Amino acid sequence: MENDPIKAKLGAAYPDLPPGERAVVRVLLDDHPFAALGSLRALAERAGVSPPTASRLFDRLGYAGFADFQAAVRDRSRLLEFVTRAPTAPAEATTGAQVWQAAQDLRTGLEGTLAAVPEQLCQTVAALLADARTVWALGGPLSELAAEYLVRQLSGLRPGVHRVPEPAYARARTVLDLSGSDLVVAYDFRRYSSATARFVRAARARDARLVLVTDAWESPLAAEAEVLIRLPREAAGPIAPLAHEIAVTELLLVAAAARLAPAGRLADLDALAQTL
Template structure:
């Protein structure tokens, strides 16, 4: 939906909206443009709000009603993923050096925004939880699970009791069964927000576990559950979602946590064992 004027407008106004209208925008952007092409009632139900709340959003945006909004979506939406658009260029129109330079600039700007979003107070609060927890469990969605895996691989070198949330329902149930208030869950949740992540986190919170949530500017539906909430800026322009941003904030979390653990002896023992195994 890059360069789609309707989607850009929704993203721009999102921070200024009341909660009910934000919920509508999240649904629209999560499944754009298809979420906009059904009925107003269906859209409102997906967002968990009333139809009048949805109507107020489109009035606020300056459309003459939901039908006018849908017409604008149909006119502007491309109906293809950003990656498909990028790789489907005609053979005689390859990505040019200026485009590659622009992609690099976009990635750099996105990283700058990510580093700015991970403020010292947020990192301090998250690192304290990660250092003091009885156990740490991490999970993510279809792509962000890679950031969760990276967090656990590195954190397990710094402290015991760091685990990736297993994939199967039965294994997840066993994890939740033993969770306590001294345990921490780290969830990476970005559009499209993962229903599996949501189910696990809500079950873990019901057992008392604390949540560190890394999400995007539109906020995962799990935001209200988080003790520490780190919002990254919207994804960088370009055809591929920037996993680099998630890894960058994970690196900061690891550095801040290591400073609280003094793990030199553990790391030395790990190196010695690695050489013998």
């Protein structure tokens, strides 16, 4: 899943780790390589665990303690490779190589992302998007852009599509009217959003259905989801891959459009747009 061997090792070990060590891995992967370059105590605090718990992770992974892990990160960091120019190469050539590598990484990542949404899964989500009484979408600090994209496009295809409002009281009014006929689509990736979690759990308590788009490490909301879409999160250099979330969203929208046959609605929308 990851080109960086250290991140790959962390990812391979993740499913079999106890909860505290999983929390440390999530921090390391979310803020690679910087999370590994401070003190063990600082890392443990970010993960919400004790320093001994964090230390056990590195022993389990085969490192001679945290310092050995830090040295490996410094040596193998993909981010550092991306931003460090070779002194003998012209700046233009080095920058060009970086951009080419980023393009290759993005292409590989997109292929893996699209493969993570097979036909049956896509059709299952499309049916929910088409048939729900209302659809509510939300995301975190970056993934909210994917949620907004879903709302803008889907609202052209069918009525009753909304972005979850930001203020707590407005969210409370939204949850108040939810039922099993309504659908929540949540995008939740590492640095998982506590605000997203609160809304989703309140909505599920009202029997609203949930489609969750998350990363391979899984949002804490994974157990709440009726349909779970796990995306690989390979990045193009230091850039978070929003393109993956948008690409999957477009797949779901195309499948939903095929069920909704929205030609008449779209024609009316275009006509109204000309007059307003």
